[in-house]
Amino acid sequence: MLPDKPTAHVRSGQLTCDNVEAWSDEDYARASGLFRLLDENGQADASRVPGLAPERLVRLFEGMLTSRLLDEQLLPLQRQGRVGHYFEARGQEAGPIAGAEAIEKTDYFVQGLREGAAALYRGLPLPTYIAQMLGTANDPGRGRQMPCHVGSAAIRHVSTSSCVASQIPHAVGLAWAAKIRKEATVALCFFGDGATSEDDFHAGLNFAAVYRVPVVLVCQNNQWAISTPVAAQTCSETLAVKGLAYGIPSQRVDGNDVLAMYATVKAAVDKAREGGGPSFIEALTYRLGAHSSADDPRQYREAGEHAAWQKRDPLLRFGRWLAASDILSAEAQAAARQRIADEIRAAVAAEEAAPPPPPATLFDDVFARPTWLLEEQKTTLPRGSRRATRIPSKDPGH
Ligand SMILES: Cc1ncc(C[n+]2csc(CCOP(=O)(O)OP(=O)(O)O)c2C)c(N)n1
Numbered sequence: 001m002l003p004d005k006p007t008a009h010v011r012s013g014q015l016t017c018d019n020v021e022a023w024s025d026e027d028y029a030r031a032s033g034l035f036r037l038l039d040e041n042g043q044a045d046a047s048r049v050p051g052l053a054p055e056r057l058v059r060l061f062e063g064m065l066t067s068r069l070l071d072e073q074l075l076p077l078q079r080q081g082r083v084g085h086y087f088e089a090r091g092q093e094a095g096p097i098a099g100a101e102a103i104e105k106t107d108y109f110v111q112g113l114r115e116g117a118a119a120l121y122r123g124l125p126l127p128t129y130i131a132q133m134l135g136t137a138n139d140p141g142r143g144r145q146m147p148c149h150v151g152s153a154a155i156r157h158v159s160t161s162s163c164v165a166s167q168i169p170h171a172v173g174l175a176w177a178a179k180i181r182k183e184a185t186v187a188l189c190f191f192g193d194g195a196t197s198e199d200d201f202h203a204g205l206n207f208a209a210v211y212r213v214p215v216v217l218v219c220q221n222n223q224w225a226i227s228t229p230v231a232a233q234t235c236s237e238t239l240a241v242k243g244l245a246y247g248i249p250s251q252r253v254d255g256n257d258v259l260a261m262y263a264t265v266k267a268a269v270d271k272a273r274e275g276g277g278p279s280f281i282e283a284l285t286y287r288l289g290a291h292s293s294a295d296d297p298r299q300y301r302e303a304g305e306h307a308a309w310q311k312r313d314p315l316l317r318f319g320r321w322l323a324a325s326d327i328l329s330a331e332a333q334a335a336a337r338q339r340i341a342d343e344i345r346a347a348v349a350a351e352e353a354a355p356p357p358p359p360a361t362l363f364d365d366v367f368a369r370p371t372w373l374l375e376e377q378k379t380t381l382p383r384g385s386r387r388a389t390r391i392p393s394k395d396p397g398h
């Protein structure tokens, strides 16, 4: 699907770029057009649908639904002061779940702000995910990160680091390390349209192309970076054409079409694994919710725009196709909604009963071998602060 040029090689320690050919009209059309398999009414040409078993297609739907239901339950908890801050993924679920399906356990998923549900899809237990949201003692990150910053070494899911675009060099570095070690590992990295104006984006793409690393870069173009519309973000025709400038095969895809996203990411991942180098994918989508729980998009968006994109909801489109294809009926979809919503409610209830991380854990994971200074500070923790108390959270903004 994505072409395999230009090529750059590192030969005997020396970097050389050769065989650099101009992009063809076809390559350019991939980056400036819009690849889609499911139309806006949820219909698809059966001969073009990726050959996934029905169980995988159901799993994709349930993965997207889980993301949606987490938003439906956790944003209200933020409003009640029970979660510190929240970033919804509503409307953008297709890309991350398709990506999670397209990679292997040994690959890295490097998320941006709104792809946490991909960690659940790749095996993170739901209670651990909720523990991160609430910052309880069961959070492997020991409550040190903002909510929605889930990470897990066990499943190779890299937490977002809050600084927009900083995950791009991280993902490129992971992929480069895999290449040096001759491991068949791919890094799949997500970021937003706003990230494409950051220096880390430019450095990351350039490095990825020159060193031909096995990274797949997915830009979730949800058309807004807080209140900045994408038209004010760039003068490029599309975001995907930026990839071509760095020598990276690039494709623009309907990001609300989970089948097109899966087909595109899978092709790019397979190519990267076979030594074909990086790919750049622009996923055209829309942020149906606010930027975060500290934002009100009514201040800067037209109501009509939102209504139009609600009709292109990725869950509705895929749900219609699954029902029409006799893979998952509307009733079965409603039952899945009920079951997953109950699981989330139960996980939240259980985790709200858990204590916060003990203050002494502040000293853990700072150095592999703690310094004498940290050891001393740990022993001198004031008595009163050894027992943690839960403080009702005030949204810090982001
Ligand atoms: C380097 C940096 N600049 C600014 C911010 C504040 N900020 C947080 S998210 C965001 C917008 C990001 O937009 P985009 O990349 O399109 O991702 P989206 O929020 O749409 O998913 C900004 C400006 C930040 N976190 N880091």
Ligand SMILES: [Mg+2]
Residues within 6 Å of the ligand: 192, 193, 194, 220, 221, 222, 223, 224, 225, 226
């Ligand atoms: Mg954006």
